[in-house]
Amino acid sequence: MSISESFLDTIFTVTDPDARLRKPGALFEFETWRAGDALPAGAAVGGFKTIPKNSKVKVEQIKIEPSGSQSKIVFALVAPAAGGAALGWTSTRNFSGSFRNVTLGKIAPAPGAGQFGPNAAWKGGAYQGQITLVQIVDRTLEIEYLSEAIVEPYQKMVAAAAADGIAILLNSGFRTYANQKYLYEGYVAGRPGFNKAAKPGSSNHQHGIALDIDTAGGLGSPTYDWLAKHATRFGFIRTVPSEAWHWEHRPAAAATARAAGKHQL
Ligand SMILES: [Zn+2]
Known part of the structure; x- marks a missing residue:
């Protein structure tokens, strides 16, 4: 367990029903579904790509970006906890309670x-x-x-x-x-x-x-x-x-x- 980077050793639960994926090079912008993508049920071209609520994820990398004068947002590159390819970047605020004390x-x-x-x-x-x-x-x-x-x-x-x-x-x-x-x-x-x-x-x-x-x-x-x-x-x-x-x-x-x-x- 890393004392100073506990995010690397922790499984997080996505608690936000609208946990949107962010553009890797522009984390304040959202990823959208495009024509030709394999759309999951309920998704439409032009709609936001999201991580389903209650998904268990692990964090591979973080980026801390200022948001306003006193505030910062921690973005995470996440992958399914069970293994597999990375899902993409999202705000760790979507993990809400489970991200405290990390x-x-x-x-x-x-x-x-x-x-x-x-x-x-x-x-x-x-x-x-x-x-x-x-x-x-x-x-x-x-x-x-x-x-x-x-x-x-x-x-x-x-x-x-x-x-x-x-x-x-x-x-x-x-x-x-x-x-x-x-x-x-x-x-x-x-x-x-x-x-x-x-x-x-x-x-x-x-x-x-x-x-x-x-x-x-x-x-x-x-x-x-x-x-x-x-x-x-x-x-x-x-x-x-x-x-x-x-x-x-x-x-x-x-x-x-x-x-x-x-x-x-
Ligand atoms: Zn005090």
Whole structure:
């Protein structure tokens, strides 16, 4: 199993009834049936080529393309899970739930990258150095980034929760300096949609150990209760008294808390 490219080892289910195939050289355009094609039942010349709902597929290759200013779409070249020729390119949003927590590859620091670059880690207002990041699909099917060091314990926790019928979904992972600055400035200016945010350089989301997990309902929700019981086994501990969703990978602190029957710092 590839920790940083889990899409290569996963079988996905097409859940969208209108999962259209894309043109290989122009992924924002759709493939259509042409005269002379062997048309499946119900298809017509000029109609969109689609992958039938509930198809099981494997992903052979991905391409990540920007879609709007903050958003990205992950396209996949898919083949039948049972084997055979590739079906073509489609949006992984057509796999919806089954694509969450999938890892999409590493981003290593660029040579000579600086303290405000995309891989720069910060702690307590001080620059810490460069870290390798792994791209991962969040709750809303957008891409988040985790420090490579915490991907394996995170995925083990996700798998253990799934075995108990609990979906661990990510809302936020690593933030770049620029990202934290944007959130902080929005918070200070009181812009709508901006929550309380730490000063750039001093958020725990900037050194790669912090996760915001969807704990809808907070204390007493099935996800929260599961985390309270099990997260420390994977080295994760809750650290912010007012934020039920904020967990950090601090193995030593988590082990101490666990021994004391706690799940919080
Ligand atoms: Zn947080």
